[in-house]
Amino acid sequence: xxxxxxxxxLSDFFDSARxxxxxxxxxxxxxxxxxxxxxxxxxxxxxxxERTDLIQFLRQxxxxxxxxxxxxxxxxxxxxxxxxxxxxxxQLIRVFKEPNPGHxxxxxxxxxxxxxxxxxxxxx
Numbered sequence: 063x064x065x066x067x068x069x070x071x072l073s074d075f076f077d078s079a080r081x082x083x084x085x086x087x088x089x090x091x092x093x094x095x096x097x098x099x100x101x102x103x104x105x106x107x108x109x110x111x112e113r114t115d116l117i118q119f120l121r122q123x124x125x126x127x128x129x130x131x132x133x134x135x136x137x138x139x140x141x142x143x144x145x146x147x148x149x150x151x152x153q154l155i156r157v158f159k160e161p162n163p164g165h166x167x168x169x170x171x172x173x174x175x176x177x178x179x180x181x182x183x184x185x186x
Contacts, residue, residue, distance in 0.1 A: 092110055108152070112137070113145050117180070120155060121171040128169035146171060154180075 075186070085092050100108065107113070119135060125135075132142050148154045155173055162168040 104148060104152070107148055112136065112141070113149065116142075116145055116149065117154070117173075117175075120171065121175070121177060124176065125172045128171060131171060 082092055116135065119131070128142070132139060135142065146155065146157055150157050153174055155171055157169060157171050160170050161169045
């Protein structure tokens with residue numbers, strides 16, 4: 063199943079949900095949908111080269127420690143945290159802390175999209 067990222071607002075989400083409900087009421091078979099509705103400004107921000115590079119890296123490395131990601135992407139902690147924040151906001155990644163044996167805690171990043179295609183759709 064692919065992940066669809068659509069530009070839209072809350073009313074667009076409810077319109078989509080109503081369409082699916084009508085299909086169910088009509089007895090039509092519906093397929094599982096993984097659609098993420100994104101504010102138009104964030105939609106544009108998701109397409110920045112740094113973030114698309116980050117998504118590509120996470121596609122190849124499903125789970126990575128923050129320090130390793132920072133080194134591999136050659137990014138500062140502040141810029142990487144900003145990008146991870148946007149990806150996390152739309153549940154494309156999961157960020158959590160886990161014990162680092164003998165060294166306290168470490169931040170871990172996991173992709174939620176595995177090798178599924180991500181489609182970005184916008185209508186103006």
